[in-house]
Structure formats: C-alpha cells, structure tokens
Amino acid sequence: EVQLVESGGGLVQPGGSLRLSCVASGFTFSSYWMNWVRQAPGKGLEWVASIKQNGSDQYYEESVRGRFTVSRDNAKDSLYLQMNSLRADDTALYYCARNRGYEAFDYWGQGNLVTVSS
Amino acid sequence: IVLTQSPGTLSLSPGESATLSCRASQTLDSRYFAWYQQKPGQAPRLLIYDASSRATGIPDRFSGSGSGTDFSLTINRLEPEDFAVYYCQHSVTFGQGTTVEIK
Numbered sequence: 001e002v003q004l005v006e007s008g009g010g011l012v013q014p015g016g017s018l019r020l021s022c023v024a025s026g027f028t029f030s031s032y033w034m035n036w037v038r039q040a041p042g043k044g045l046e047w048v049a050s051i052k053q054n055g056s057d058q059y060y061e062e063s064v065r066g067r068f069t070v071s072r073d074n075a076k077d078s079l080y081l082q083m084n085s086l087r088a089d090d091t092a093l094y095y096c097a098r099n100r101g102y103e104a105f106d107y108w109g110q111g112n113l114v115t116v117s118s
Numbered sequence: 119i120v121l122t123q124s125p126g127t128l129s130l131s132p133g134e135s136a137t138l139s140c141r142a143s144q145t146l147d148s149r150y151f152a153w154y155q156q157k158p159g160q161a162p163r164l165l166i167y168d169a170s171s172r173a174t175g176i177p178d179r180f181s182g183s184g185s186g187t188d189f190s191l192t193i194n195r196l197e198p199e200d201f202a203v204y205y206c207q208h209s210v211t212f213g214q215g216t217t218v219e220i221k
Contacts, residue, residue, distance in 0.1 A: 035210075037162075045154075045162060047210035061210075095161055103209045104152045104167035106174070111161055 002026040002107045004096050009112035016086050016116070022079040022096030022109055030054070030074040033099035036081050038092035039111075046092075049081065050099070064090075086116045119143055121206055121213035129221040136193040138216045140206035145186050152207045153182055153191045155200075156215075162205065166191065193218070 008020040020036070036048040049070040050059045058070050069082040079096050094112050097105035120143040128136055140153075148169035154162040164173040166182035169189060179194040193200055201220050206213040 044215045045156075045205055045207075045212040047212065050210070059210075100164075100167065102150045102168065103207070104150075104164060104173075105154075105162070105207075106164045106167075108161035108163075 002098070004098065004107055004109035006094070006096055006109040006112040009094065009114045011115045011117065012086055013118050014087060014116055017082070017084045018086065018114060019083070020081040020094055020096075020112055020114070024077045024079070024098070027098070027107075029072075029077040034070075034072060034079045035097045035099055035105060036070060036079075037095045037097050037105065037108075038090075038114075039095070040089075040092045043092075048094070051079070083114070086114075088116050090114060091116050119146070119208060119211050121208060121211055123204075123206055123213035123216045125216060126214075127217045127219060129219050130196055131221045132196050132198055134196055136191075136196060136200075136218055138191040138193075138204055138206075138218070140184075140189045140191075140213050142187045142189075142208060146189075146208045148185050148189075150209045151182075151184070151189055153180075154205045154207065155202050156205065157202045165204075 003025045006022045035050045051070045055072050067085045071080045096109045098107040100106040122141045124139045151169040153166040156162040170182045181192045203215045203217050205215050
C-alpha cells in the first residue's frame with residue numbers, strides 16, 4: 001500500500017523557518033517526481049514545488065522561489081521542504097504528493113498544517 | 119495559464135448527473151490535464167488524468183472529456199459520497215474548484 005506520511009508542521013513567527021518531511025512507503029520512491037502542494041484555510045489547491053527522481057532538478061512556485069527549498073533522500077524514501085523567511089500568507093495545509101507522470105498527483109499525504117503568526 | 123471552473127457551486131440530488139466545466143486561458147496539452155475530488159478534512163484524490171483516463175479504483179460513473187481550452191468532468195447518477203469539491207488541473211496549475219452540494 002502506497003503511503004505518504006508528513007511531519008514537521010506547526011506554529012512559527014513571521015520570518016522564521018520550518019522544515020517539512022514526507023516519508024514514503026509502498027512504492028519505489030526513487031522512480032518518481034515528487035511534489036509539495038498547499039491549501040490555505042478555506043481556499044483551493046496551490047502547487048508549491050517539484051523535484052526530479054534523482055534530486056537534480058527542482059521547480060518552484062513564484063512566491064516561494066528563493067525562500068523554500070525542496071530536497072529528497074532516496075536512501076531514506078524521504079522528501080523535504082525547507083521553508084525560510086516565512087510569511088503570514090504561507091499559512092496552509094501542506095501536502096506531499098507523488099507524480100504518476102504528466103503532473104497527475106496520484107497519491108497524497110494527509111497534510112501538515114503550517115501556521116505563520118506572531 | 120488560468121483555469122476557470124464553472125459553476126462555482128452545483129446543487130443536485132442523489133441520482134442526478136453533474137457536469138463540471140474547466141476552461142483554460144490558452145490551448146492545453148491534454149496529457150497534463152487532470153481532475154481531483156476533495157472531501158472535507160481529506161486530501162485530494164485523483165479521479166481523471168490525461169483528460170479522460172480514470173485513475174485506479176475510480177468508479178465508471180466518473181468520466182472526463184475535452185481538449186484545447188475546454189474540459190469537463192461528468193458524474194453520472196450521483197452517489198451520496200460524490201458530494202465534494204472538484205478541482206481541475208493542468209500541469210502545476212489548479213482551477214479554483216467547483217462544489218457539488220446536496221440539493
């Protein structure tokens with residue numbers, strides 16, 4: 001059974017940092033592009049970042065570029081999102097998601113809430 | 119690319135059929151087009167990929183169609199568990215969602 005289990009969210013002050021983790025199981029993690037998608041409270045879905053199978057390529061949504069870094073450790077079947085210089089509008093539920101191909105996200109984690117507030 | 123979903127809310131009764139629309143601001147590669155369902159407190163679930171292919175385990179009452187700038191999701195014979203929010207997606211862009219609610 002494919003599973004994506006996230007951790008690392010919480011409350012952080014504006015300007016602070018947080019690192020999200022996503023541990024995968026039930027599939028060959030190193031064979032898939034992986035993604036982070038977020039959802040602000042009561043709002044729609046917003047793609048945040050993507051990373052290639054071997055970690056050599058990363059892509060970011062414009063508002064997080066330069067502040068967020070996506071990475072992975074295929075030996076640990078783990079995906080990460082390092083978030084720096086956090087702002088109030090980064091407050092959201094953050095999901096990790098597997099890309100089955102052509103940006104169709106077929107498995108999602110349970111979501112991890114990040115709240116940026118003083 | 120902007121994806122505009124309509125209507126914003128669809129009020130229907132179980133057993134009825136629903137047609138959800140997603141219009142793009144420019145011509146899309148349909149290989150990158152997908153639909154998702156999201157219920158309250160749950161992660162999104164992939165329904166349709168490649169514009170018309172059903173994802174694993176998705177009932178055949180869900181169907182997707184379209185090309186170019188106009189895409190649609192049809193749900194035949196709505197079941198109680200189908201009342202949810204539906205999002206279209208092209209590449210990394212999502213539409214704003216359509217809520218299918220019980221009338």
